[in-house]
Amino acid sequence: MKDQPNGTTTPEPDARVRSTAMIDAGRVTRPHPSWSGSDLDPEHRPSLRSMTAEAVTREGVGHTRLRLEALGRERASGRWSPWESQLRDRGAEIRRETLRDFEGYMSRLVAQLERHGVVVHRVSTAGEARETIGRIATEHGVTLIAKSKSMATEEIHLTPHLVGLGIDVVETDLGEYIAQVAGERPSHIVGPALHMSRQDVTDLFSQMKGERLPADPDVLAAYARERLRADFKAAQMGICGVNFAAADTGTLVVVSNEGNVDMVTSQPDLLVAVMPVEKVIPRLADIGTLVPLLCNAANKEFSTAYQTLLNGPRRPGETDGPREFHCVIFDNGRTALLGTPKEEILACIRCGNCQFSCPVFRTLGGGHAYGTTYGGPIGAVLSPLLGDASHDRDLPFLCSLCGACADACPVKIPLPDLLVDGRADYEGEQPRGLETRGWGLWGWLWSRPRLYRATLLAARVAGRVLPRAFLGKLPVANLWATGRTIPDVSHAGDGRALFQGEASKRRHPGANTGDR
Numbered sequence: 001m002k003d004q005p006n007g008t009t010t011p012e013p014d015a016r017v018r019s020t021a022m023i024d025a026g027r028v029t030r031p032h033p034s035w036s037g038s039d040l041d042p043e044h045r046p047s048l049r050s051m052t053a054e055a056v057t058r059e060g061v062g063h064t065r066l067r068l069e070a071l072g073r074e075r076a077s078g079r080w081s082p083w084e085s086q087l088r089d090r091g092a093e094i095r096r097e098t099l100r101d102f103e104g105y106m107s108r109l110v111a112q113l114e115r116h117g118v119v120v121h122r123v124s125t126a127g128e129a130r131e132t133i134g135r136i137a138t139e140h141g142v143t144l145i146a147k148s149k150s151m152a153t154e155e156i157h158l159t160p161h162l163v164g165l166g167i168d169v170v171e172t173d174l175g176e177y178i179a180q181v182a183g184e185r186p187s188h189i190v191g192p193a194l195h196m197s198r199q200d201v202t203d204l205f206s207q208m209k210g211e212r213l214p215a216d217p218d219v220l221a222a223y224a225r226e227r228l229r230a231d232f233k234a235a236q237m238g239i240c241g242v243n244f245a246a247a248d249t250g251t252l253v254v255v256s257n258e259g260n261v262d263m264v265t266s267q268p269d270l271l272v273a274v275m276p277v278e279k280v281i282p283r284l285a286d287i288g289t290l291v292p293l294l295c296n297a298a299n300k301e302f303s304t305a306y307q308t309l310l311n312g313p314r315r316p317g318e319t320d321g322p323r324e325f326h327c328v329i330f331d332n333g334r335t336a337l338l339g340t341p342k343e344e345i346l347a348c349i350r351c352g353n354c355q356f357s358c359p360v361f362r363t364l365g366g367g368h369a370y371g372t373t374y375g376g377p378i379g380a381v382l383s384p385l386l387g388d389a390s391h392d393r394d395l396p397f398l399c400s401l402c403g404a405c406a407d408a409c410p411v412k413i414p415l416p417d418l419l420v421d422g423r424a425d426y427e428g429e430q431p432r433g434l435e436t437r438g439w440g441l442w443g444w445l446w447s448r449p450r451l452y453r454a455t456l457l458a459a460r461v462a463g464r465v466l467p468r469a470f471l472g473k474l475p476v477a478n479l480w481a482t483g484r485t486i487p488d489v490s491h492a493g494d495g496r497a498l499f500q501g502e503a504s505k506r507r508h509p510g511a512n513t514g515d516r
């Protein structure tokens with residue numbers, strides 16, 4: 001270590017220190033579409049239509065869907081027992097309380113962090129965040145970084161930036177490590193490798209090791225642990241995310257299940273915590289509500305195995321912990337939402353429960369086909385609102401508006417309302433094309449009973465005399481029919497007539513039955 005004029009210390013640059021865990025990752029060949037890769041350029045991603053069409057036909061997607069359904073999470077997502085409902089009410093209130101005085105809590109947090117000796121960098125854009133972290137690493141001669149799971153670092157595309165600076169970065173959460181070895185992005189907020197089967201992981205690690213490993217989770221986990229342990233010892237810098245940042249004490253709270261966060265935050269001499277602004281909470285005591293709420297929604301657990309509370313760099317007499325501690329707080333378009341109905345999305349605690357509950361997310365086999373950091377309902381709302389997200393504006397259409405996500409959300413975010421708002425924003429920005437005019441005409445016709453009945457009659461006649469394939473090629477119909485099967489319209493309106501008949505029978509029991 002080198003002493004710096006400001007009293008901090010800098011590790012000696014050591015070009016030989018490289019990741020042990022990633023040393024043989026170059027041997028891995030796992031075919032995957034470009035849009036699931038860790039190097040996806042969001043501005044040049046394929047269209048949503050082509051990604052989703054490819055996703056539903058990909059090998060393995062059906063297995064992922066069945067695995068997700070076997071977990072039963074979609075059925076359990078919206079059920080809240082009495083004690084869970086109380087926790088949910090309180091958690092939702094804490095998050096709204098934070099939003100009501102957002103800047104007040106944020107300035108208290110920054111002041112407390114600095115009082116503890118943390119160097120705070122409050123930046124605006126994703127680019128500023130990754131450049132700040134890259135600068136800290138290069139100024140300290142860092143060649144290896146051990147990182148714990150953090151969606152915030154995915155959002156700012158941190159790892160490709162650091163790798164571009166010649167720095168090795170190793171993910172130390174097992175699921176993230178698996179995704180990194182495969183060259184893919186996380187596919188779920190709390191289950192990064194949820195799209196992969198046990199066999200997929202066995203194949204990956206076997207390729208890396210150069211010999212066949214048994215498909216035994218204990219063996220596979222031990223293989224990863226052994227390789228990662230070397231990197232925990234060798235890394236000169238640790239990077240962690242933040243689940244909650246308590247404004248009253250300046251404590252950063254990180255929850256995990258594997259102990260890797262404790263290693264990342266205690267072993268390297270240099271630590272950088274990365275958080276988007278909405279991680280702030282009013283009081284440390286609030287984690288008594290928010291941590292069980294998060295863990296219950298994320299994993300159906302009351303608590304995670306580890307809760308790491310960070311209160312600044314190592315103090316005199318302490319035997320571990322970073323000697324230098326930075327906290328990068330980035331905005332990326334969030335504070336512009338304050339005071340608008342969209343600020344609700346800043347209450348999110350990143351549990352991933354809305355993703356489990358979403359039939360579209362499950363059918364696509366996870367979040368990759370959304371082409372963004374955050375998939376599922378949270379992603380379809382949040383991603384279009386972040387930074388320069390013009391390429392993500394169409395995401396709210398990846399939704400059936402079934403409402404399951406709202407039932408599943410532990411902090412009561414009205415996700416379907418926000419999705420509808422997002423659609424309206426997108427439509428408002430689009431030139432009014434043929435499809436929009438077609439839907440307008442349809443709305444006008446069907447709001448007039450006579451014209452409505454005339455269109456049903458026309459559909460019945462067309463359905464009886466024209467082949468369905470031909471109907472699907474007609475103007476306007478062809479826009480709807482892309483990727484869908486044209487239904488049999490030869491009996492269009494019969495269901496309504498039948499319903500009217502049943503309703504009439506209920507209103508006039510005995511009518512037409514001869515028992516009057």
Ligand code: SF4
Nearest residue numbers: 348349351352354409
């Ligand atoms: S929107 Fe709600 S359910 Fe979805 S990740 Fe955020 S807190 Fe969880």
